Amino acid sequence: EAQVTQNPRYLITVTGKKLTVTCSQNMNHEYMSWYRQDPGLGLRQIYYSMNVEVTDKGDVPEGYKVSRKEKRNFPLILESPSPNQTSLYFCASQSRGAGVHEQYFGPGTRLTVT
């Protein structure tokens, strides 16, 4: 089954404790991205990657890092989480040449930073 998986699905952590949210897709997609969803703001793009070792900032990259060492994985790293990073995070992937309407979304990771 074609899918995007994220782990963990739920995470409660404390300020300053480094964490990583994993994202993996099994469709051999070149493009992957991370969004955060906040009430009243919709989804905003954090980082995206056009292919292995190619990453770039989205609209709200501050406080986040990403890496793309393998095509299937695109982890989101919070080196020193702060309460304003409490949010719902979505990973997405898409094949190059496909339309953006063919973008697949993961199930989401709800992060709470206290």
Place this chain on the structure above:
Amino acid sequence: GEDVEQSLFLSVREGDSSVINCTYTDSSSTYLYWYKQEPGAGLQLLTYIFSNMDMKQDQRLTVLLNKKDKHLSLRIADTQTGDSAIYFCAERENDYKLSFGAGTTVTVRA
């Protein structure tokens, strides 16, 4: 990014029609999308329309586009409890990026 705006809440009685509204800013040709997010789930693409169309119908869903006013609406006929969700309007920025509205939470009451 582009600016996409939508109202935040809608309450509708089961069996009635729901109409969710959205405005966008991009004046060039583009695609516009409606996504549904059920509680605890990711985003599901419901339908999309190209900006040279006025209307698109798909079973209970009707999308209306007013290009002059840059206004998009999603009508759900015979709304059911399973239609309770957050609905996002989105505009294509490029081949890979979407600009999302804030989402409209639709609550269906018996």
